[in-house]
Amino acid sequence: MWLTVDPRSSTPIYQQVVDGVKSAVARGLLPPGSRMPSVRELATSMTLNHNTVAKAYQELERAHVIEVLRGRGTFVAAVEPRVDREARVQTLKEAMKRLMVEAHYIPLTGDEILRLFLVAAQEWQAEQGGCEA
Amino acid sequence: MWLTVDPRSSTPIYQQVVDGVKSAVARGLLPPGSRMPSVRELATSMTLNHNTVAKAYQELERAHVIEVLRGRGTFVAAVEPRVDREARVQTLKEAMKRLMVEAHYIPLTGDEILRLFLVAAQEWQAEQGGCEA
DNA sequence: CATGTGTACCATATCATCCAGTACACATAG
DNA sequence: CTATGTGTACTGGATGATATGGTACACATG
CATH class of the missing domain: 1.10.10.10 (Winged helix-like DNA-binding domain superfamily/Winged helix DNA-binding domain)
Known part of the structure; x- marks a missing residue:
């Protein structure tokens, strides 16, 4: 399921x-x-x-x-860009900064954070069902 | 404040x-x-x-x-690595993947997500008060 | 018509949150 | 010693979100 x-x-x-x-x-x-x-x-x-x-x-x-x-x-529904795109990008950036705070307490360096993000992106890509965007 | x-x-x-x-x-x-x-x-x-x-x-x-x-x-308190470091890294990675889902609905491409992350990291660095780690 | 949709109610129960007030154990300054 | 300032632990009550159960309505379709 x-x-x-x-x-x-x-x-x-x-x-x-x-x-x-x-x-x-x-x-x-x-x-x-x-x-x-x-x-x-x-x-x-x-x-x-x-x-x-x-x-x-x-x-x-x-x-x-x-x-x-x-x-x-x-x-x-089909995914299509909306009028509040810029605001949502800003919200996403704020969420990313919140993750920086969490990373600070692990602690992770800036390089380690970036490396982890790349791994997460890669895994996310791999978990896609090989379906077109 | x-x-x-x-x-x-x-x-x-x-x-x-x-x-x-x-x-x-x-x-x-x-x-x-x-x-x-x-x-x-x-x-x-x-x-x-x-x-x-x-x-x-x-x-x-x-x-x-x-x-x-x-x-x-x-x-x-002083920030120091803890025993549950690996688990916290995993939790952080899961949070990053959740952001990928949100980014999908803006929508943002993989490159745009990475670029935004770099900008967020840069701004986060800049918002630091010039204090030592 | 009957059936399957989403939706709108009602009532109830539970839980988290928040505030107000009071009180206790501790450390320190006088 | 007392007085003050700590964090903490209670009680009680108000509010809102959450979740459930039940019923009912407007709509689209066969």
Whole structure:
């Protein structure tokens, strides 16, 4: 399955669903245009409440990861640049700086941080299902 | 001030204090051995409850960012490698991969991600107060 | 029509967070 | 000794997020 949820985790279940779907889509496991399982279907298969899954789907729609067609179902949306691209780049850069703080306490040097980042990028690339971008 | 807290943020106040102190220490604004403001002092200056600040201090002590001396005060600890170093490196790498997912939705190419990371590292370096590591 | 969609409610329970107040054990200065 | 300033440990209460269960509605389709 392309989604796993840990009910004992401190991160909310609906957030785990959001992250899991985002990751699966980014890896090509759920190609654009493909059909998502229905709210109740995913809820019963994961032993969750349909409201919890619905909340995750709503957040995924706000993030333009999926598209909802009333009465028909939800589908994986195509990734396309948005108007707030520059702001999101800035947010990502801030997140990177937060990682620098964490790295400081391991501790890692600047070179080691960069090297680790390259390894992470390489592994991330390898975990892709060999699917086109 | 080396600490700012946004009460309207979704991230808990005590967590913001933890992150703020971590960042300030990593930047050299609070050098190792220097005295931290007391729980009640920081609480009144930030218009917080002393229990909230105390919770942040306890978390910072668990993370070995500060050292607590009963009845004397809290002081900034020296950064030294720990036994769980490898596990923390792994955690950091996982966090980096999560950033790759976010970057996918901007969208950014692999080269752009790396370039942004280098810029973030450079800016982080520049924001250091010119203090020794 | 029946069925399967997403969605909107209601109510309830649990947990984290935050604040307020009080109190205790400790170290230090007077 | 007392007084003060530390961190810490309680209690209690308020608030919000989270998660569940149940019901119901509007929509699209066969």
